[in-house]
Amino acid sequence: MDANQTMERQRDDHSTGGFGEDLTFHHLPVMCTEVVDVIHMVPAGLIVDATVGGGGHAAAILAARPDLHLLGIDRDEAALNATAAHLAPFGDRVALHRSTFGDFSEALTVVDGLQISGFLFDLGVSSAQLDQVHRGFSYRNAAPLDMRMDQRQQLSAYDVVNDYDEADLAQILWRYADERYARRIARFVVAARPVIDTSALAELVRQAIPAPARRRGGHPAKRTFQAIRIEVNGELDQLAGALDSAIDRLVPGGRCAVLSYHSGEDRIVKNRFDLAATGGCTCPPRLPCGCGAEPLAVLPRRSGWTPSGDETKNNPRAASARLRVVERIERRVGQG
Numbered sequence: 001m002d003a004n005q006t007m008e009r010q011r012d013d014h015s016t017g018g019f020g021e022d023l024t025f026h027h028l029p030v031m032c033t034e035v036v037d038v039i040h041m042v043p044a045g046l047i048v049d050a051t052v053g054g055g056g057h058a059a060a061i062l063a064a065r066p067d068l069h070l071l072g073i074d075r076d077e078a079a080l081n082a083t084a085a086h087l088a089p090f091g092d093r094v095a096l097h098r099s100t101f102g103d104f105s106e107a108l109t110v111v112d113g114l115q116i117s118g119f120l121f122d123l124g125v126s127s128a129q130l131d132q133v134h135r136g137f138s139y140r141n142a143a144p145l146d147m148r149m150d151q152r153q154q155l156s157a158y159d160v161v162n163d164y165d166e167a168d169l170a171q172i173l174w175r176y177a178d179e180r181y182a183r184r185i186a187r188f189v190v191a192a193r194p195v196i197d198t199s200a201l202a203e204l205v206r207q208a209i210p211a212p213a214r215r216r217g218g219h220p221a222k223r224t225f226q227a228i229r230i231e232v233n234g235e236l237d238q239l240a241g242a243l244d245s246a247i248d249r250l251v252p253g254g255r256c257a258v259l260s261y262h263s264g265e266d267r268i269v270k271n272r273f274d275l276a277a278t279g280g281c282t283c284p285p286r287l288p289c290g291c292g293a294e295p296l297a298v299l300p301r302r303s304g305w306t307p308s309g310d311e312t313k314n315n316p317r318a319a320s321a322r323l324r325v326v327e328r329i330e331r332r333v334g335q336g
């Protein structure tokens with residue numbers, strides 16, 4: 001792995017200005033002990049942290065296994081700046097790359113030659129992104145309707161809120177956040193256009209949700225902001241393909257671990273992992289397989305892991321987390 005790559009990355013980012021100059025990154029890695037435990041037994045080689053963020057999980061993995069290298073991917077420039085500083089003590093064991101995880105083949109050219117022993121996907125948004133008020137991820141402060149993880153991207157929350165038609169908006173709120181009042185919220189938003197900032201949007205959502213329902217389930221705008229963020233960043237579009245290709249690239253004994261935070265994400269993870277573990281077998285349950293399906297992986301624990309009570313007390317962001325893991329097995333002779 002190229003030692004200069006990490007340092008070059010730091011130098012480049014420091015010269016970009018804007019977010020690139022902010023090296024503070026406050027994010028408590030979720031279920032860190034469990035993540036390190038499940039990655040701990042993989043063969044020596046490369047771990048691809050596909051959502052490296054501030055590098056909290058990455059640092060814990062590198063510290064626990066001195067024979068592992070790590071490629072950290074993120075599409076957020078500010079996150080990569082912070083993680084370059086945080087992971088600098090691990091020197092040439094670390095390389096960083098700015099891209100989406102939807103296509104990590106380009107990122108992998110940076111670390112050519114190392115076998116891939118593990119993948120980690122810690123989905124969604126980081127606390128640091130929520131805390132950077134001007135980025136518009138949070139309903140708590142007035143800010144432009146932005147929510148782009150990658151600032152080079154065109155589509156922003158402003159476009160979704162002000163340009164999508166009412167039916168599409170309602171569909172997004174329902175599909176990405178199970179929002180019960182999706183249609184009402186969409187109607188209120190469309191009637192109030194232009195909606196100029198995050199405070200205006202949060203207030204419209206509050207008005208759209210009937211008073212008794214507002215008292216349950218946290219801030220009334222939480223689900224709407226989550227859904228719009230997922231739409232802006234196309235968060236679910238790339239996930240299935242990225243997981244399939246991660247499992248495909250692992251060495252036998254290698255593991256792919258995913259932390260998801262809502263049912264839409266977890267459904268995709270469960271489906272892809274089940275498919276890898278059954279090989280797409282269509283035989284009736286409890287009968288021996290006769291359809292020729294070839295499993296690629298096993299599931300160390302079918303239902304995955306959830307955080308301890310202590311962790312959710314100290315880090316409310318962990319409350320909805322689920323960790324799922326799949327372990328790669330040998331292909332049978334004759335398979336591609």
Ligand SMILES: C[S@@+](CC[C@H](N)C(=O)[O-])C[C@H]1O[C@@H](n2cnc3c(N)ncnc32)[C@H](O)[C@@H]1O
Pocket residue numbers: 027028029030050051052053054055056057058073074075076079099100101102122123124125126149235238
């Ligand atoms: C929950 S945070 C990860 C935190 C990290 N595990 C840590 O310990 O600091 C998720 C990160 O993934 C990034 N991200 C989300 N979707 C992505 C995608 N499709 N491709 C690349 N990065 C993505 C976000 O920018 C964010 O920094």
